[in-house]
Amino acid sequence: MISDAAFWTLTVCLGIGTFLIRFSFLGILGGRALPGWLVIHLKYVGAAVFPALVVPLILWPDATGGDTDPARLIAAVAALLAGLRGSVAGAILAGMGTLYLVQFLTGQL
Amino acid sequence: MTRAQAFRRGFLDCAPFLIIVVPFSMLFGVAAREAGLDVLQVMAMSVLVIAGASQFTAVTLLADNAPVFVALLTALAVNLRMAMYSAALVPHLGHAPLGTRALMAYLMVDQAYAVAVRTYEDNPGMPMAVKVAYYFGCMTLICPFWYGFTAVGAVLGQALPAGLSLDFAVPVCFIALLAPLLRSLPHVVAALVSALAAVVFAWVPWNLGLIAAAVLAMIAGAQAELFLARRAARPGSGSGSGSVA
Numbered sequence: 001m002i003s004d005a006a007f008w009t010l011t012v013c014l015g016i017g018t019f020l021i022r023f024s025f026l027g028i029l030g031g032r033a034l035p036g037w038l039v040i041h042l043k044y045v046g047a048a049v050f051p052a053l054v055v056p057l058i059l060w061p062d063a064t065g066g067d068t069d070p071a072r073l074i075a076a077v078a079a080l081l082a083g084l085r086g087s088v089a090g091a092i093l094a095g096m097g098t099l100y101l102v103q104f105l106t107g108q109l
Numbered sequence: 110m111t112r113a114q115a116f117r118r119g120f121l122d123c124a125p126f127l128i129i130v131v132p133f134s135m136l137f138g139v140a141a142r143e144a145g146l147d148v149l150q151v152m153a154m155s156v157l158v159i160a161g162a163s164q165f166t167a168v169t170l171l172a173d174n175a176p177v178f179v180a181l182l183t184a185l186a187v188n189l190r191m192a193m194y195s196a197a198l199v200p201h202l203g204h205a206p207l208g209t210r211a212l213m214a215y216l217m218v219d220q221a222y223a224v225a226v227r228t229y230e231d232n233p234g235m236p237m238a239v240k241v242a243y244y245f246g247c248m249t250l251i252c253p254f255w256y257g258f259t260a261v262g263a264v265l266g267q268a269l270p271a272g273l274s275l276d277f278a279v280p281v282c283f284i285a286l287l288a289p290l291l292r293s294l295p296h297v298v299a300a301l302v303s304a305l306a307a308v309v310f311a312w313v314p315w316n317l318g319l320i321a322a323a324v325l326a327m328i329a330g331a332q333a334e335l336f337l338a339r340r341a342a343r344p345g346s347g348s349g350s351g352s353v354a
Contacts, residue, residue, distance in 0.1 A: 001145050002171045010167055010177050010184075011150070015157030017181070018188045023214035025195040030203060034196055037331075044330030045189050045323075046162075047299040050287040052307035052322035053166060053183075057280040059308070072277060079281050083288025088129045091288055092136070095281035099274055109272065 071106065075099035110235070112242035119246025122228065126220040127254055133161050133285075134255045136278045138262020140165065143275060144172035148263045155259040159218065159252065162286050163187040169279055175316035183319055194222045201229045201240050209241065216248035218255075294337065299330030 025032070034042070058076045060066045079095030103109035110118070134155065141151040146168070158164050163184040170180035194217055202213060225244050229235060235243070269275060291297050303326035310318025 002168075006171060006177050007146065007150055010171060010181055011154050011157055013181050014154075014163065014167055014184050017185045018158050018160050018163065018191070019215060021185070021188050022191050022195055022217040023211060024192050025199050026202060026214050026217075027195075027207065027210050029196075030199060034192070039193070040331045040334060041327045042189055042193055043334075044296065044299040044327045045186060046287065046290045047296040047330060048303045048323045048326030049166070049183065049187050049319075050162075050283045050290070051300045051303035052319050052326065053169065054280045054283040054287065055304045055307045056311060057169070057283075060311075061276060063274060063276045072280075075277065076280060076284060079284040080288055083285050084291065086289065088285045088289065089132060091285035092132050092278075092281055095284060096278065099277055103274070 071099055071102040071108065074102050110239055112239055115235075115239040115243040116246035116249075119225070119228075119243040119248075120250050121246075122224050123221050123247040123250045126224075126251060129220065130251055130254050131258050133282060134258040135262035135265075136282055137161055137164055137168075138259040138264075139266035139269065139275055140262075140279050140282075141168050142263050142266040144168050148260070151263040152256070152260060155256055159215070159255055160188050160191070161255075162283075165279060165282055170316055170319075173316065179316045179320065183316070183323070186320075186323060190219075191217055191222075194219075194226075197226055198222070198244075201226070202237070202244060204237050205241050213241070213244055213248075216245075216252055218248070218251055221247035221251050293334075295330045295333035298333040299326045302326040302329040 054076075058072055059068055061069055061072055063069075064072075075095050075098040078098035079091045082094035083091030100109060137155065138151055141154065141164075142148075146154075154164055154168075158167075166187050167180050167184040170183060171177070195214065198213070198217075202210065205213070221244075225240075225247050228243060229240055266275070287300065291300055303322050306322035306325050307319065310321050312318070313321065
């Protein structure tokens with residue numbers, strides 16, 4: 001359960017912080033360039049954060065009490081393959097669709 | 110092109126992205142309700158933050174009992190890429206009045222940013238006022254759909270049967286966000302290091318393993334890029350294929 005205090009602290013700080021990130025150059029710093037070492041690391045933020053978030057969710061899902069679920073593994077691979085073909089909506093559809101298909105075929109659905 | 114035409118063109122140029130925005134915001138609404146937030150909280154987050162990936166990140170970590178500062182730090186890290194967008198928009202929109210720039214900053218989202226900058230680069234002669242109108246055209250379409258379908262997801266989510274395994278929508282959304290980022294070898298290196306480190310650091314308390322994994326992966330990606338660039342620059346290296354970013 002998420003406590004109200006935790007939620008509102010996080011949401012307000014995240015809202016302000018995210019606005020400041022968006023406003024940074026456009027609003028305050030103007031045409032100043034980001035240092036080169038920072039740019040080269042920022043390029044990889046997404047590729048560095050999302051796998052670390054997603055791998056534990058797939059390997060040890062709460063819904064199964066933390067046990068690895070083959071249906072979820074297969075569905076995750078399907079979503080990644082569809083996503084690599086360039087479609088965000090396709091990845092979502094392939095992931096959920098494959099999960100339902102495998103669950104249906106194995107009698108879990 | 111008049112400002113009204115530019116606004117309309119921005120609106121239409123961003124229309125295809127609704128295919129992403131609609132399911133993504135709806136799933137956020139569903140997932141956030143699953144995590145125990147009420148409708149007001151879900152909407153407050155979508156309105157205050159309007160950055161789906163970081164909202165998913167924050168809610169996922171809070172639901173996992175991560176401390177607030179870890180959830181905040183990770184979610185902000187996910188949004189750091191927008192500092193680059195902000196910098197890239199300065200030459201095009203930097204002369205607008207401060208209030209306009211603040212509103213443009215609030216509305217800055219990935220797809221609309223990408224479309225706007227591409228259009229500006231393809232049309233170097235575009236006057237500033239027209240560029241601003243185009244930008245608002247892009248964002249005006251995305252933003253109400255983001256709010257609206259978050260609400261639809263938040264309200265509908267509770268009505269959906271538990272057997273639908275909607276918990277899985279969260280990792281699926283992250284995968285959908287990740288896949289298009291894997292466009293060069295250094296990005297793939299960063300992703301693999303991140304995935305591996307997340308497993309190795311799974312025992313670390315307070316989800317700090319996530320932050321360690323992300324930092325390591327960013328360094329790995331940057332170093333891989335530098336390595337490939339050095340190899341491509343070396344005379345007579347034969348391959349010279351430095352397919353960097």
